[in-house]
Amino acid sequence: MDGLHDLGGKEGFGPIAVTEEDPAFQADWEGRMYALSQTVGAEDWTIDWFRYLVELLPPEAYITIPYFEKWCLVALTGLVNSEVATQEEILRAGSTPQSPGQPSPPPQDIDTVLQTVRAKCTDFSRPQERGPAFQIGDAVVTQRHSVPGHTRLPAYARGRHGRVVALHGAHLLPDAVWRGVEAAAPLYTIRFEARELWGPDAVEDDAVMLDLWEPYLLGV
Amino acid sequence: MTQNEKRDRAKVAEIHRQLHNHLPPDPALRVKALESLAVERGFVARESLDAWVEAYAERIGPKRGARVVARAWVDPDFHARLLDNASEAIADFGFEGNATGHLKAVENAADLHNLVVCTLCSCYPFSLLGMSPPWYRSAAYRARAVREPRAVLAEFGVDLAADVAVRVWDSTAELRYLVLPQRPAGTEGWAEERLAALVTRNAMIGTARDLSGGIA
Numbered sequence: 001m002d003g004l005h006d007l008g009g010k011e012g013f014g015p016i017a018v019t020e021e022d023p024a025f026q027a028d029w030e031g032r033m034y035a036l037s038q039t040v041g042a043e044d045w046t047i048d049w050f051r052y053l054v055e056l057l058p059p060e061a062y063i064t065i066p067y068f069e070k071w072c073l074v075a076l077t078g079l080v081n082s083e084v085a086t087q088e089e090i091l092r093a094g095s096t097p098q099s100p101g102q103p104s105p106p107p108q109d110i111d112t113v114l115q116t117v118r119a120k121c122t123d124f125s126r127p128q129e130r131g132p133a134f135q136i137g138d139a140v141v142t143q144r145h146s147v148p149g150h151t152r153l154p155a156y157a158r159g160r161h162g163r164v165v166a167l168h169g170a171h172l173l174p175d176a177v178w179r180g181v182e183a184a185a186p187l188y189t190i191r192f193e194a195r196e197l198w199g200p201d202a203v204e205d206d207a208v209m210l211d212l213w214e215p216y217l218l219g220v
Numbered sequence: 221m222t223q224n225e226k227r228d229r230a231k232v233a234e235i236h237r238q239l240h241n242h243l244p245p246d247p248a249l250r251v252k253a254l255e256s257l258a259v260e261r262g263f264v265a266r267e268s269l270d271a272w273v274e275a276y277a278e279r280i281g282p283k284r285g286a287r288v289v290a291r292a293w294v295d296p297d298f299h300a301r302l303l304d305n306a307s308e309a310i311a312d313f314g315f316e317g318n319a320t321g322h323l324k325a326v327e328n329a330a331d332l333h334n335l336v337v338c339t340l341c342s343c344y345p346f347s348l349l350g351m352s353p354p355w356y357r358s359a360a361y362r363a364r365a366v367r368e369p370r371a372v373l374a375e376f377g378v379d380l381a382a383d384v385a386v387r388v389w390d391s392t393a394e395l396r397y398l399v400l401p402q403r404p405a406g407t408e409g410w411a412e413e414r415l416a417a418l419v420t421r422n423a424m425i426g427t428a429r430d431l432s433g434g435i436a
Contacts (some may be wrong), residue, residue, distance in 0.1 A: 001229075008390065009341030009367040013360035016375050020422060024277040024351040034253055034351070035272030038318075039264035044226065047394075051341055056232045061240050067246040067342065067357045072254055076243075077235045079324055084255055087235065091242055092252040093260075102262025113268070113275040117347050120308070120318040126395040149229070152392045154339050156366065164304035168322075171393060176366065179227055194386075198367055205385040208366050211393035 002146045002155065004059045006118040009156035009198070033068040036117075040075055042043075042082035047122075048178040052150035053078050068073065126184035128170045133186070138164045139220040140190060142212065150178035160197060161220065162190040165209065173213055186214040253314045278399040281350030284315045285398060286419035288348070292325075292401040303327060308397060310348060317347030319396055326389060327400040328429065333384050334399045335373070335426035337365035345396035349424060355424065366390055376427040399424050404432035 011136050012109040025031035054062075062070065079085045085093075108116070134140055144159035166189035176183035190212050194202035243250050244359050248402050278330040288310055292299040302309040306323035310316050326334040338344070344352040357360050364372050369386045373379075380386065389397045407415060418435065421430060422428035 007359055007362040008337075010359075010363040011367070014361050016355050016361050016364070017275060017358065018353060018373060018376050018427075020353075020420065020428075021351050024237075024281060025273070026354065027248070029251045031277065032275035033251045035269040036251070036258055036264070038272055040254070040258045040270065041263075049227070050228075052229075053232060054341060055227055058240060061236070063359060066247060067354075069391060072247065072250045073236060073240060075254055075256075076239050076250075077232060079257070080235050080239075081232055084261065090239065090253060090257060090337050094255040101260035103263040104259065104262055107265040108268040108271050110271045110274050110279070115270045117275065117280065117317040118314060119389055121316045121347070122321045122394075124322060135255060152340060154390065154392065156339070168393075168395070171391055178254070189395075203370065203386070204420055206369065206387075208388045208390060210380070210390050211395050212245060213393070220300055220305070220389075 001148060004062050005055045006155045008154045009038060011067075011079055025200045026148070029069045030066075033072050035186050036143070037071050037075065038120075040079075042079065042084050044180060045078060046180075048076070048172075048174040049180075052073065052178045053081075055150065077112075080129045081086070114153055125168070125174045126170045126172060127194075128186065132167055132169075132188070134188060134214070134217065136164050138168065139186045140164060140217040141220050142190075143216050143218070147175065149175065151175050151216075152212065153212060156208070157210055157212075158191060158196060160192055162192040162196070163209075165189050168211070171213070173215070188212055188214070188217070190217070221273060245337055250309050251303050254395075261341045274291075276346075276351055277303075282290065282421035282424065283348045283416070284313065285345075285421070285424045286416040287313060287401060287412075288315065288398070289424065290416035292333055294412050302400070311408045315348050317344045319344065321360060322395045323348070323398060324389075324395050325400050326387070330402075331384055331406075333373075333378075333380055333386050333426065334431060335386060335388045336367060336391065336397040336399060337362060337388060339366055340362070340392060343391040343396060345398060347421050348396075348398065349421060353421065353425075360365075363369075373429075376422065378427065379431045380429075397424040401429065401431055404430070406432065406435055 024161035168182040168187040171187040173185045292302045302325045306325040342357040418431045
């Protein structure tokens with residue numbers, strides 16, 4: 001979808017708020033939210049569904065509210081959408097005692113958490129059903145138009161010429177996975193010259209590398 | 221209910237609006253509502269949340285990445301394995317995990333500088349570098365890093381010579397990136413641990429380049 005999340009190349013932003021070191025979390029609620037994001041979900045959630053939920057935030061909220069608050073709204077909306085909770089239950093959560101509830105799972109200590117983090121090393125590759133259409137060195141051009149739903153071809157790289165620099169085998173395709181369909185397609189790293197993306201004032205030899213799935217690409 | 225009915229964008233957008241308009245505006249209270257629900261529904265025990273926070277605040281962070289970089293500087297075999305398949309190489313340390321199932325190390329050189337961004341969201345190799353810096357998730361960084369990387373780098377104090385090419389890696393798939401900075405001159409013979417202390421978080425994202433400032 002053409003959403004505000006697709007920020008690459010947008011102009012008008014000010015200087016970066018540079019920091020060299022930061023605490024992991026800037027506030028207690030941020031840490032709580034990260035912990036909740038790792039422990040709460042519904043069976044039909046995937047990384048791509050989560051990302052699409054973020055993209056569907058009201059645009060004015062997307063651009064103004066803090067990072068972890070977006071995660072919170074996304075988790076809550078996702079739970080409502082997956083019928084784990086109702087909107088009404090969420091709006092009174094924490095303010096009035098609710099139904100007896102479910103028993104808690106056994107508490108995790110830090111070593112259990114560290115093991116769980118290691119186990120979250122997810123493999124998104126899938127067996128290739130057929131060979132890739134492009135090889136290293138091939139010239140390609142990206143699709144010109146946006147598609148409805150969740151996709152990972154940024155607007156700034158649409159309709160642009162690039163060159164294949166790496167093949168990664170087949171990976172789960174976000175454009176299908178967000179809908180609950182498990183499909184995979186060959187994934188490539190494509191090099192785009194900065195001048196192809198931004199015009200003649202860009203520095204020669206500067207480049208932007210994107211990881212793009214085969215359906216985003218056409219031969220030249 | 222079919223999958224498609226459960227993934228209706230208009231419906232999702234409406235739930236977002238309802239919740240955003242009717243929840244208290246304070247994000248801390250919003251997270252509290254989620255926490256109450258999560259505990260009540262048996263997703264997680266409250267004390268486990270403390271353990272998750274502690275894990276990322278104390279144990280998982282850029283010091284992990286720094287150890288990997290220092291190992292690559294001193295051990296040619298590890299250096300080759302890291303560039304070949306970083307996900308497997310970091311498993312030597314037990315640092316594989318959340319968001320590092322597909323990890324690529326990209327190496328700086330005298331004539332090349334690498335910079336990592338995620339323009340579409342804020343993808344980051346959490347199990348290796350910990351939580352992302354606030355600027356990494358900012359709209360300004362996400363918008364500008366691909367279009368004017370040299371101006372962005374200058375704001376971080378990195379003034380690149382014209383003969384140093386910039387490669388910006390936009391994390392659009394499940395590959396995550398680790399910048400392998402250049403080992404500073406004057407550190408010959410240093411032990412791995414001492415070298416690791418020179419490696420900064422920003423250098424591993426690509427918003428720092430020269431690590432010689434840490435040589436006392």
